[in-house]
Amino acid sequence: MNIDMIRAAATRLKGHARRTPLLTSPFLDEIAGRRVIVKPECLQHTGSFKFRGGWSAVSALDEATRKRGVIAFSSGNHAQGVALAAAKHGAPAVIVMPNDAPALKIDNTRALGAEVVLYDRPGGENREAVGDVIARERGLTLIRPYDEPQVIAGQGTTGLEIAEQARELGVENGDVLICCGGGGLTSGIAMALEAEAPGLRARPVEPEGFDDVVRSLITGGIETNNRQSGSLCDAIITPSPGEITFPIMSRLCGPGVVVSEDQAMHAVALAFKRLKIVVEPGGAVALAAALFHGDKIEGEAVVAVCTGGNVDKDVFGDALARFA
Amino acid sequence: MNIDMIRAAATRLKGHARRTPLLTSPFLDEIAGRRVIVKPECLQHTGSFKFRGGWSAVSALDEATRKRGVIAFSSGNHAQGVALAAAKHGAPAVIVMPNDAPALKIDNTRALGAEVVLYDRPGGENREAVGDVIARERGLTLIRPYDEPQVIAGQGTTGLEIAEQARELGVENGDVLICCGGGGLTSGIAMALEAEAPGLRARPVEPEGFDDVVRSLITGGIETNNRQSGSLCDAIITPSPGEITFPIMSRLCGPGVVVSEDQAMHAVALAFKRLKIVVEPGGAVALAAALFHGDKIEGEAVVAVCTGGNVDKDVFGDALARFA
Numbered sequence: 001m002n003i004d005m006i007r008a009a010a011t012r013l014k015g016h017a018r019r020t021p022l023l024t025s026p027f028l029d030e031i032a033g034r035r036v037i038v039k040p041e042c043l044q045h046t047g048s049f050k051f052r053g054g055w056s057a058v059s060a061l062d063e064a065t066r067k068r069g070v071i072a073f074s075s076g077n078h079a080q081g082v083a084l085a086a087a088k089h090g091a092p093a094v095i096v097m098p099n100d101a102p103a104l105k106i107d108n109t110r111a112l113g114a115e116v117v118l119y120d121r122p123g124g125e126n127r128e129a130v131g132d133v134i135a136r137e138r139g140l141t142l143i144r145p146y147d148e149p150q151v152i153a154g155q156g157t158t159g160l161e162i163a164e165q166a167r168e169l170g171v172e173n174g175d176v177l178i179c180c181g182g183g184g185l186t187s188g189i190a191m192a193l194e195a196e197a198p199g200l201r202a203r204p205v206e207p208e209g210f211d212d213v214v215r216s217l218i219t220g221g222i223e224t225n226n227r228q229s230g231s232l233c234d235a236i237i238t239p240s241p242g243e244i245t246f247p248i249m250s251r252l253c254g255p256g257v258v259v260s261e262d263q264a265m266h267a268v269a270l271a272f273k274r275l276k277i278v279v280e281p282g283g284a285v286a287l288a289a290a291l292f293h294g295d296k297i298e299g300e301a302v303v304a305v306c307t308g309g310n311v312d313k314d315v316f317g318d319a320l321a322r323f324a
Numbered sequence: 325m326n327i328d329m330i331r332a333a334a335t336r337l338k339g340h341a342r343r344t345p346l347l348t349s350p351f352l353d354e355i356a357g358r359r360v361i362v363k364p365e366c367l368q369h370t371g372s373f374k375f376r377g378g379w380s381a382v383s384a385l386d387e388a389t390r391k392r393g394v395i396a397f398s399s400g401n402h403a404q405g406v407a408l409a410a411a412k413h414g415a416p417a418v419i420v421m422p423n424d425a426p427a428l429k430i431d432n433t434r435a436l437g438a439e440v441v442l443y444d445r446p447g448g449e450n451r452e453a454v455g456d457v458i459a460r461e462r463g464l465t466l467i468r469p470y471d472e473p474q475v476i477a478g479q480g481t482t483g484l485e486i487a488e489q490a491r492e493l494g495v496e497n498g499d500v501l502i503c504c505g506g507g508g509l510t511s512g513i514a515m516a517l518e519a520e521a522p523g524l525r526a527r528p529v530e531p532e533g534f535d536d537v538v539r540s541l542i543t544g545g546i547e548t549n550n551r552q553s554g555s556l557c558d559a560i561i562t563p564s565p566g567e568i569t570f571p572i573m574s575r576l577c578g579p580g581v582v583v584s585e586d587q588a589m590h591a592v593a594l595a596f597k598r599l600k601i602v603v604e605p606g607g608a609v610a611l612a613a614a615l616f617h618g619d620k621i622e623g624e625a626v627v628a629v630c631t632g633g634n635v636d637k638d639v640f641g642d643a644l645a646r647f648a
Contacts, residue, residue, distance in 0.1 A: 015492075021345055023367060026408070027435065042600040043347060084350070111351065168339075272640075276366040276602040276633030309600030313644040316596075320637040 006156035025274040035301035042309025050081030056154025075101040087113030146184030147242030159192025173199035174299030177286035180204030181236035183245030190252035214256030235282035269323035280311035330480035349598040359625035366633030374405030380478025399425040411437030470508030471566030483516025497523035498623030501610035504528030505560035507569030514576035538580030559606035593647035604635035
C-alpha cells in the first residue's frame with residue numbers, strides 16, 4: 001500500500017469518477033470562526049466516495065478475472081459503488097445483503113446492474129458462508145469495503161484532489177476532517193496528503209458511541225465499538241478500524257474528533273441551507289466537527305469531506321425541521 | 325452584446341465564480357429515455373447563477389465608479405449575487421427590497437455585506453423612485469437583473485462551461501434546457517453555444533401560467549404574463565423578456581417548453597434523491613422538462629441547467645413528501 005497505487009488509481013479513475021469541486025459559504029465560515037472548505041463526495045456517482053474504491057478495485061483486475069465478476073457484502077454505499085463500477089466495466093457483480101435491508105436499497109443496487117443475493121440475517125445465517133459458496137462456484141473476486149489495498153487507493157484519489165484544489169484556494173496548512181468508518185477513505189487521504197500536501201493533516205471524525213477509530217488512535221491498538229447499529233450515522237458505522245487501514249492512520253493522522261448525533265443533523269441542515277447539497281448524517285460528521293468543535297482544530301482554514309448523501313427523506317426532513 | 329464580452333467576463337470570473345461540474349444519474353436517464361446531464365448552478369456562490377452576472381457587472385466598472393458603489397432592485401437571487409460580488413470587490417452595495425419580503429432574505433442579503441433599503445410595497449411606494457434618489461445622491465451604478473449587457477455576459481459564462489464540459493462527455497449535439505425568467509441566462513448561454521458548441525441549442529423552460537418567453541418566441545413579439553406572483557417557481561417569474569435578451573433568444577433559441585408546478589416539484593425531489601443537490605422549484609423547471617417532456621426534445625442527450633437552490637425548507641419538504 002503506497003502512494004504510487006493511489007496515483008495509478010487516479011489514472012484509472014480519470015474520466016470515470018467525478019472530480020467533485022470544493023464548496024464554501026461565508027455563513028459557514030462565520031459559524032466556524034475560520035474558513036470552511038467542503039469536499040462534497042455526496043456528488044460522486046452513486047452518491048458517495050465509495051464509487052472511487054469500487055472503480056479502482058474492479059479496474060485493477062486482469063481481464064479474465066474481471067469477466068468472472070466481483071462480489072461484495074454491503075447494504076449501503078459500498079454496494080452501490082461496486083455495483084455501478086462493475087456494470088460500467090461490463091463485469092458481473094453479486095451483492096450480498098441481509099433480507100431485512102430496506103427494499104429501496106435492494107432495488108437501487110439491482111437497478112445499478114448488480115445481482116442481489118439475500119441472506120437470512122434475522123435467522124442467524126452467516127453472510128460470509130453464503131457469499132463464499134457463490135464466490136467459489138463462479139470464481140468471483142471479493143471486494144472488501146475498506147481493508148483492501150485497491151479500495152484504499154481509489155478512496156485516496158479524493159486526497160490527491162483535495163491537495164490540488166486546496167492549493168488553488170491558497171490553503172496549504174490545516175486539518176482535513178474525514179467522516180470515518182473502517183478507515184479506507186481516511187487512510188487513503190492521509191497518504192495522498194503526506195505526498196502532495198504535507199501541511200495538510202488528515203483527521204478522522206466519528207459519532208458518539210461509535211468512536212472506535214478515535215479511541216484506537218489514542219490507545220495505539222485496535223479498539224471495538226460496543227454497539228454495531230442504532231445510529232443515524234449508519235453509513236459510517238463499523239466494528240473497528242481495519243488491519244491495513246489502522247497502521248496507516250496511526251502513522252499519519254492527527255487526533256480524531258467525536259461529534260454528537262444532533263451536531264451531525266445540524267450539519268445536514270446547514271449543508272442544505274448554505275451549500276445546497278444533500279448529505280447523510282454519517283457523511284456530515286466531519287462538517288459538524290468543523291462547525292462545532294473549532295476549539296479542537298488548528299489552522300486558519302479547515303477542509304471537511306462530506307462523504308455521502310444517501311439519506312432517507314424522513315431523516316432529512318427531520319434535520320431540516322429541527323435545525324434549518 | 326457579443327461573444328467577446330462573454331469571453332472577457334469568463335476571464336474576470338476565473339478563480340472567483342465556481343466552475344460547477346456536470347452531474348448525471350442512470351436513474352434519471354431511465355426516466356427521461358435519454359442521457360440527462362445537469363449543470364447545477366445551485367452550487368454556485370450564493371446558491372444561484374446570479375453571482376456570475378453580479379461579478380461580471382461589478383468587475384467591469386472602472387475603479388472610481390466601483391468605489392462609489394452599486395444598487396440593485398431584488399428580493400431574490402439577484403440581490404444575493406450582487407451583494408456578495410460587491411462585497412468581494414470591497415464596493416458598497418445597496419439592495420432595494422419590499423418591506424414585506426421574508427425576513428430571512430433581508431437578513432441573508434445584509435449578512436453578505438449589502439445595505440438593504442426597504443420600500444413600502446403594500447403602501448404602493450414605487451421602488452424605482454426610492455432607488456433613484458439614493459443612486460443619484462451617492463453616485464451608485466444600477467445593476468439590472470437581466471437586461472444589462474455585462475450581466476448577460478456573466479451568465480453566458482455558464483454556456484462556455486457547458487460547451488467544454490459536454491464535449492468532454494462526448495455530447496456535441498442536443499438541447500440545452502434553461503430555467504428562464506427575463507432571459508439573461510438563456511440569452512447568454514445561447515450566444516456562448518453559438519460560438520463554442522453550435523450543435524447544442526439553447527431552449528428556455530418556464531412554469532405554466534408564467535410562460536411569457538415561450539409565447540414571445542412563438543409570436544415574435546414581447547408577450548407579458550397576466551400574473552406576477554403566486555407561483556412556487558417565484559425565482560424565475562418576470563413580467564416579460566427583456567429588450568436586450570429577447571432579440572438574442574429569438575435569433576438563437578429553439579422553441580420553449582412549459583412544465584407544470586407539480587412537475588417542477590417532482591424534479592426537485594428527484595434532484596434530491598438521485599443527484600444529491602438542493603434545487604428550488606423555479607430552478608428545477610429545466611430538469612422537469614428533460615424528465616417529463618421528452619417528446620418535445622431532440623437528441624440522444626439533453627443538458628438541463630438547475631439554476632438555483634434557494635428554497636424554503638417547507639417547500640422542499642413538501643416536494644420530498646409528495647415525490648421522493
